[in-house]
Structures are given as structure tokens and as C-alpha cells.
Amino acid sequence: WNPRFPEGFLFGASSAAWQVEGATTEDGRTPAIIDLNSQKKAPFVxxxxxxxxxxxxxxxxxxxxxxxxxxxxxxIAWPRIIPAADGAVNPDGIAFYNGLIDELLAAGITPIVTLYHYDMPVWVEEELGGWRSRDVIPAFEHYVRTCFEAFGDRVKYWLSINEQNMQICYGDWLGVSKGVEDWFRDKWKINHIMNLCHAVAVNLCHELVAGGKIGPVPGYVPIYPETCRPEDQIAAMNAEEFTEKIWCDTYAYGDYSPFLYNYWRNHGIDPDIRPGDIETMKRAKSDFLAVNCYRSNTARHAPADAEAQDYLLNASGNKGELTFPVVPGQYALTRNPYVEYTDWDWEIDPVAMRYALRYLWDHYRLPMVITENGFGAHESKSSDGKVHDPQRLNYIRDNLYQIGLAIEDGVEVFGYNAWTFTDLLSTGNGMAKRYGFVFIDTTDEEQKATDDVSTLALTRIPKDSFYWYQSFIASGATQ
Ligand code: BGP
Incomplete structure (x- = not known):
């Protein structure tokens, strides 16, 4: 295999503040909505x-x-930077990210910074009404302006909102639907407010960061039709529209697609678009698409009189516990017999990566960077003191191969950031589901049993995949 990656292609890894940092009550950081969500649901820790x-x-x-x-x-954790409703900037929060950014730059590592990854400060939720209220827009603007002014001299790649599509599709899971009475209708108002915040971030970045580039971060799951039955093809298109295309269209064109306007009209939904909003969104031209891609889905026709079924994700790591959704009249997701599944029932499908890159390039002609792709597994130290993760190693290798093929197909991709560098908290499974190249020697139980981090060793142990990635990067893959 002779992968061909363009000169300067970025080989990296990815994380999110609330999942990796800890120190949630230190140096002035106040609580975030996701902290509370994490604590409330087993097996969250x-x-x-x-x-x-x-x-x-x-x-x-x-x-x-x-x-x-x-x-x-x-x-960046918003509640570390702006911890309270008075809007005062927390110097300790700025100092932490300055330290991290400078350390990275000194190591020759390019920082790529997400402004929002699920950690809205609780004060924004309680005092302004969170994503439900347009009052969030000036608060978000103040926060992102602070970030651009503090870090924009050294950070040139910025990401606006992580997986807005997943937050709207799975609002309860990611804490966004709190306080919403009619989620079916009101999620579109929340979505619109998020789009305005995205636009504010893009426009401000271009204004304040010399040479700065910014893009959104859709979570992208290619959808295959189950068969060549024409109705299955339409079902796959429906699933694609409702879980990702609606968002990518808006980012690329600054307006909602005719498909979505039509859907709102047919269902009597008012997303509360006000004069000037679409102009603001249109002015916000993304420089690239940041793509999170782990897996694929498969869709089949669901007749209008089918029984609706919610998407019940596998939260235990016992294979086979996932329940696929049925959306009557639109689509049903189903198991793909051509791919293997992880213990959490995620499709192991590296070809999906090539599909995603081809699809997004064909539709939007925006350069892309992979900001998440990885393999979640149960893991522990083996008797030789090492951590062997052959499934992850194969998964990362096969995904890089497919990215190489997409580049040969003519797609513009400038980087790959695997999820994740060290083990960190999984969204739904704490430390029970690990993704890192580096093992963190601790369990949820050990973390729960203490309030003092200094009692936890948290030793870093590079896994087999770390050494594979190291030799891959060193092998001159960037030719
Ligand atoms: C993405 C999120 C990440 C991360 C990842 C893995 O959707 O952006 O924050 O958690 O999924 O998901 P999980 O931890 O549930 O396995």
C-alpha cells in the first residue's frame, strides 16, 4: 500500500474539553449543562x-x-472563559488555553479549536433560556469574540459548533431538549438559533483572526439503501436529509433547503426566522467542512402506517442491544449484513469514510478535515502491562486507506484527526468505552470513589495503535 497524502497533510487526534479536561470546579470554571447530563444517567460518570x-x-x-x-x-470550555452572567472574562481560563496552545506550537503541532462542544454554561441555560432563546446569541458572540481576541494570534483553524445535527436529532441524549415542551416543532427554532450562532462565529473569525479559517462540524453517517428496491433508495435519501443533509446545505448555502421549507410548511412548523437572519447566515461563508465520521447506516422503506420506534442506542456495550428507529412514511434503519459491528453496535465500515468524503465534496466543493473517526472498545491492561488494541489499529489503518482513495478520487482533504489521543470520557459510557491511542489507567469506579484527583495515578500507557500511528506518520505518508 502506498498512500498518497498531499504535502502538509495534518495527522492528528481530537478531543473535547468536557470529556478530557476534568478540573470542572477549579480555577473559576462553573458548571456546564453536559456535566449535569453526565451525572444524571447511568452508566454516565x-x-x-x-x-x-x-x-x-x-x-x-x-x-x-x-x-x-x-x-x-x-x-474550549465556555464556562472556563465566561463563568457567570456578568460576562467577566476568567483570566485563569485564558491562561490554561494559552498554556496548551503554546505547548502544542512548541511541539510543532497545529491547534484546531472547537468553540462549542456541548458545554454551555449552566448560567446561560438558567438565566437566558439556553439554546431556546435568542438571548443566547449575544452571549455566544461575547464568548467567541473573547476566544478570537485571546488566541487568534496563534490559532488559525477554528470550528464553530460540534455536531449540531446530532444535537438536534438526539436532543435528550445531549442535553439540548431540556425545558422544551414540543420537541417535534421547537427543535427547529433551536436549530435556527444555533445556525445564527454558527454564522456569528464565522463572521467574527473572518473579521478578527488574521488568516483565520473556520468551518462547522457535522457528524456524518452515510446512509445506504438496504436493497435496490426503489422505495429503499427514497428511504435512504430521507434518512440522509433528516439526519445530516439539511445541516450541510444550510452551512454551504446560508439558507435552508427547499426540502426543509417544504417539510415545515407541510407540518405547520414555524422555525421563527426573523428579518435579517438569512442575510446573516448567507454572509457567513465557511472555509471548510470539518467532518466527524465513524460508521454508516442502512435504510429501508417504512410505510406511513408503520409503528414508530425511537432510536435506542446501545448504552451497555453488550452487542445486539441497539434498537433501530422507524420513522413512518420516511425510513427505518436496519442492520447491514455486509459489515461487522462494535460492541456498541456501531458499523465497522471504513468505506463509509470514502463515501462521506466523495458525497460531501460532490455536493459542497468545500475542502475537508476529518475531526473525528475512531474505534470505541472495552479495554484493560494485559498481563504484560501493555494495552493491545488490534481492532482500533486496523480500523484507523483502513480509514486512512479510504481517505487516500478519496484523495485519489480528487477530493480535497487537508487533515485527519482520530478520536482520540488519550482515553477520555465517552458521551454515553464514561471510561467503559475507550477510544485513545494512549490508555489512561483508571476506571469509572476508581474515579467515583474519590474526590481527590491526586489519589489517582492516571498513568498514560501508549497502546499498540499509538506505535502503529507513529510509524505510519514517520513513514513519509505525506510524500
Ligand atoms: C461524537 C462526539 C464526541 C465523542 C464521539 C464518540 O459524536 O462529538 O464527543 O463522544 O462521538 O461517541 P461516544 O463517546 O458516545 O462513543
């Missing part, structure tokens, strides 16, 4: 320690350098 990246980032960056990473995608 709270994020007070996780990988303790907040205190150990220098050690983590040294390991990134050893691995040969050339980029690191991480997020």
Missing part, C-alpha cells in the same frame, strides 16, 4: 477528573510529539 488533561496537558503534548502528531483538535 461525572467528568470531574476523566483524563485530568487540565493538569497533565504538558505530559500529553509530549506524548503527541513522540507519536509524531502534526495537529490536535480540542475544544
Amino acid at each position: 461525572d467528568n470531574k477528573f476523566t483524563a485530568d488533561h487540565y493538569h497533565r496537558y504538558a505530559e500529553d503534548v509530549a506524548l503527541m510529539k513522540e507519536c509524531g502528531l502534526t495537529s490536535y483538535r480540542f475544544s
Whole structure:
């Protein structure tokens, strides 16, 4: 295999503040909505320690350098920067990210920074009404302006909102639907407010960051039709529209698609679009698409009189516990007999990566960077003290191969950031579901049993996939 990646292609890894930092009550950080969501649901664990990246980032960056990473995608925690309703900037929050950014740059690693990855401050939720209220827009604007002014001299790649599509599709799971009475209708108002915040971030970045580039981060899951039955093809198109295309169209064109306007009209939905909104969105031209892609889905026709079924994700890691959704008249998702599944019933389908890149390039002609792709697994140290993760190694290798093919197909991709560098908190499964190139020697139980992070070793142990990625990057893959 001779992968051909363009000169300067970024090989990195990815994380999110609330999943990796810990130190949730330190140095002025106030609670985020996702902290509360994490604590409330088993088997969620709270994020007070996780990988303790907040205190150990220098050690983590040294390991990134050893691995040969050339980029690191991480997020800034809004409640660390603006902890309270008075809008005062927290100097300790600024100092933490300054330290991380400088450490990365000194190691030759390009920072790629997400502005919003699920950690809205609780004060925004309680005092302004969260994503439900347009009052969030000036608060978000103040926060992102602060970030651009503080870090824009050194950070040139910015990401607006992580997986807005997944937040709207799975509102309860990601904490966005709190306080909403009629989710079916009102999620479109929330979505519109998020689009305005995205636009504010794009426009401000272009104004304030010299040479800055910014893009959205859709979570993209290619949808295959189950058979060549024409109705299955339409079902796959419906699923694609309702879970991702609606969002990508809006980012690319600055307006909602005729498909979506039509859907709103047919269902009597008012997304509360006000004069000037579409102009603001149209002015916000993304420089690239940041793509999170892990897997594929398969759709079949669902007649209008089919029984509706919610998407019940597998939260246990016992294979086979997932329940596929049925949306009457639109689509039903189903199992794909041609691919293997992880213990959490995620399709192991590297070809989906090539499909995603081809599809998005064909539709939007925006350069792309992969900001998430990875393999979640149950893991522990083996008797030799090492952590062997052959499934992850194969998965990452096969995904890179498919990216290489997409590039040969003519798609413009400038980087790959695997989820994730060190183990960190999974959205739904705490430390029970691990993704890292580097093992963090701790369990949820150990973290729960203490309130003092200094009692946890949290030793970093590079896994087999770390050494594979290291040799892959060093092998001159960037020719
Ligand atoms: C993405 C999120 C990440 C991360 C990843 C893996 O959708 O952006 O935050 O968690 O999914 O998901 P999980 O942790 O549920 O396996």
C-alpha cells in the first residue's frame, strides 16, 4: 500500500474539553449543562477528573510529539472563559488555553479549536433560556469574540459548533431538549438559533483572526439503501436529509433547503426566522467542512402506517442491544449484513469514510478535515502491562486507506484527526468505552470513589495503535 497524502497533510487526534479536561470546579470554571447530563444517567460518570488533561496537558503534548502528531483538535470550555452572567472574562481560563496552545506550537503541532462542544454554561441555560432563546446569541458572540481576541494570534483553524445535527436529532441524549415542551416543532427554532450562532462565529473569525479559517462540524453517517428496491433508495435519501443533509446545505448555502421549507410548511412548523437572519447566515461563508465520521447506516422503506420506534442506542456495550428507529412514511434503519459491528453496535465500515468524503465534496466543493473517526472498545491492561488494541489499529489503518482513495478520487482533504489521543470520557459510557491511542489507567469506579484527583495515578500507557500511528506518520505518508 502506498498512500498518497498531499504535502502538509495534518495527522492528528481530537478531543473535547468536557470529556478530557476534568478540573470542572477549579480555577473559576462553573458548571456546564453536559456535566449535569453526565451525572444524571447511568452508566454516565461525572467528568470531574476523566483524563485530568487540565493538569497533565504538558505530559500529553509530549506524548503527541513522540507519536509524531502534526495537529490536535480540542475544544474550549465556555464556562472556563465566561463563568457567570456578568460576562467577566476568567483570566485563569485564558491562561490554561494559552498554556496548551503554546505547548502544542512548541511541539510543532497545529491547534484546531472547537468553540462549542456541548458545554454551555449552566448560567446561560438558567438565566437566558439556553439554546431556546435568542438571548443566547449575544452571549455566544461575547464568548467567541473573547476566544478570537485571546488566541487568534496563534490559532488559525477554528470550528464553530460540534455536531449540531446530532444535537438536534438526539436532543435528550445531549442535553439540548431540556425545558422544551414540543420537541417535534421547537427543535427547529433551536436549530435556527444555533445556525445564527454558527454564522456569528464565522463572521467574527473572518473579521478578527488574521488568516483565520473556520468551518462547522457535522457528524456524518452515510446512509445506504438496504436493497435496490426503489422505495429503499427514497428511504435512504430521507434518512440522509433528516439526519445530516439539511445541516450541510444550510452551512454551504446560508439558507435552508427547499426540502426543509417544504417539510415545515407541510407540518405547520414555524422555525421563527426573523428579518435579517438569512442575510446573516448567507454572509457567513465557511472555509471548510470539518467532518466527524465513524460508521454508516442502512435504510429501508417504512410505510406511513408503520409503528414508530425511537432510536435506542446501545448504552451497555453488550452487542445486539441497539434498537433501530422507524420513522413512518420516511425510513427505518436496519442492520447491514455486509459489515461487522462494535460492541456498541456501531458499523465497522471504513468505506463509509470514502463515501462521506466523495458525497460531501460532490455536493459542497468545500475542502475537508476529518475531526473525528475512531474505534470505541472495552479495554484493560494485559498481563504484560501493555494495552493491545488490534481492532482500533486496523480500523484507523483502513480509514486512512479510504481517505487516500478519496484523495485519489480528487477530493480535497487537508487533515485527519482520530478520536482520540488519550482515553477520555465517552458521551454515553464514561471510561467503559475507550477510544485513545494512549490508555489512561483508571476506571469509572476508581474515579467515583474519590474526590481527590491526586489519589489517582492516571498513568498514560501508549497502546499498540499509538506505535502503529507513529510509524505510519514517520513513514513519509505525506510524500
Ligand atoms: C461524537 C462526539 C464526541 C465523542 C464521539 C464518540 O459524536 O462529538 O464527543 O463522544 O462521538 O461517541 P461516544 O463517546 O458516545 O462513543
